[in-house]
Amino acid sequence: MKKVILGLSTLCLIAFASCKENAAKKIDETNVAAAAVRDASSSKFPVIEFDKKEHDFGEIEAKTAVSTVFKYKNTGDAPLVITDIKSSCGCTVPQDWSREPLLPGGEGQFSVKFNGSGSNKVSKSITVTANTEKGSEIVKITAFVKPDPNKKPAVKPVAAKN
Template sequence: MKYQIILAAALLLTACNRDKTAEVGTEGMNAAANAASDAAANPTIDNPNVVSENEAPNPNAPVMKFTEAEFDFGDIKADSKVHHTFTFTNTGKSPLLIEDATASCGCTTPSWTKAPVLPGGQGTMEVQFDSRGKHGIISKQVAVRANTQPNITTILIKGNVLDAAKGANPL
């Protein structure tokens, strides 16, 4: 029994030797592991729409130019749907393609030209607002993601949703 305790203590002491020096060749393996770990923590993503500090913008990129970037509906009746169509022109040198458009609220729905807009061509972005459950001043943004630089263009709708009781015209 004494021998088993002594053997267990000896194994424990040799297994926990923290002052052990690095073996030959492990420094190179650790350096490779550290480099792989750094690359995983800071991945480089190649995105042609994002211009780095060292790159010049793409002079041939499409350019989305809206005739108006903001529209005011004025007074909006309660529980009604209103819409406005924004028009844009591709003033760039290559076809413009809208990837997505997202509104800042579920009450606002965008729909857009799906086909590529050639240089000099025009497209549309229709924005519908549902005033159900809303009242007072509203301001909603639509972020349009396209193959432009920068790749997100923002348009805005605003208005004043009347209270249902006040929206009726007294005679």
């Protein structure tokens, strides 16, 4: 039994050793060049640069709709693609951005509408999802929402005494 196992082990060792080829001979130089170009370009990202990172509407009346425009530029080395723009709540609506790739050096913009909800100092963030190195960028809007002069103050019910 030992001889059989020893014989099979020797046979397997010879089979593995005889099939060994020089791996360096299998390398195709065109594949190496293509991989080098691919790796060099994979480290290039678009960079989104905004004209402003925050917009302050100042004092506004409650329920008064206001809007602003955020302009941006692709200062990176690859085309910029904005896949989504979302706000932190439903009272702020980003719109009108291009979903087409923006070449390096190109400029774009999107608008943000705020419906004036809330009271006192209000701050909302808008997340821009793109193919940048970080994956997303954040811009903000702020406003001081004055109370609605036509709104009647809430009357608290008085508890009945027994």
